[in-house]
Amino acid sequence: MDNNLNGHIPSSIFNISTITKLYLGINQLSGSLPANIGLGLPNVEQFQVAANHLSGVIPKSISNASELQLLELGEYGMEGIVSKRGDVYGFGIVVMETFTRRKLIDEIFIGEMRINQWVENFLVADAIVEVVDATLLGTEEDHDFVSKRECLSSIMRLAVACSAESPEERINMQEALAILKTIKIKFSKNSAARGVVLNRRSVS
Template structure:
């Protein structure tokens, strides 16, 4: 993708013209959520990604977000997820793996929801879940919880506070607080307490309408069966090379 990854935009581009402003981050959060909602709930088979993180979100010419790197996903037919072990679930990236997978929990879509929550917290704080500052039982979520909701300005990316002076500090802080709340909701310890991706899309659409004044009806892809058929053909041929595969979230 011409604009590289979300990871690149968060950590490896400096200078004002390369910054992701608040509206950029709201849009990216929305597009990723729509893509994950499609994979979990609208595809003719259910797809669990297992490695959702900024480096696996690519940005196209118009900065549209694409979920990428389908080297680890599980395509679930019926109850076949029951045969997957906790060892299968633990495949992914440190900091983004749901805690239940470490104690033998089954692979579910709620694991992706947890990863999405971490990504959202990272997107608006510009802090990796593996940052050296997180020690002695403190992680990204707990650090944010310690400041939530009254001191949220102490944890969000300073660039967004600069934007706040231009568009109204109280409105921006309220928007950031709502995103932090969604991230914390998605990263609850119990998977049963986490929302599903369709609920997240609805909530984000409300936030988008309130703060950008551009409510958007989610536009989910109709069918990716040709892509999946091609993938099956490649796998049957013994290639196993998924590099470059992605599904649009626009």
């Protein structure tokens, strides 16, 4: 990584089936990833091309790389210079992957749809329960279901703000951490308050 490489990535690289780790990030590479990338690199475990000038869509064949454990595309699909807000973008994506149990290489994100767009669509529709991992929410009968839903909605909104397409539209990492602390405090207070109410009801 960070070798000042420029131009298009040679297509021959994506036909070396023995490659298990490929790091091409933080360069000036342009063009797009080949459509057959997942077929040409069946054994790749770690693939990193973040912080370049690549464009296009994520090839569907990437789902064929069954050994893939780490995929870092960064701001893939956006041309322009690398910004200091690239890290917060990755943070937002990781948060969404963690709470939705989805991966960038899932079939629904191969093509034009990206995980941040997918999450944002459900947030706009006020349907966060359709996005997050159901085991995190529990059932509507649980006393803290509403608090969990509000907490997870706030976390997903933060993740979307971190992963805005334009670097200028993203919040910075300090802001992200401050918002996370606020969410934690609010959730803790709400949970404690609901616990007190339930205890009073059980006593009466």
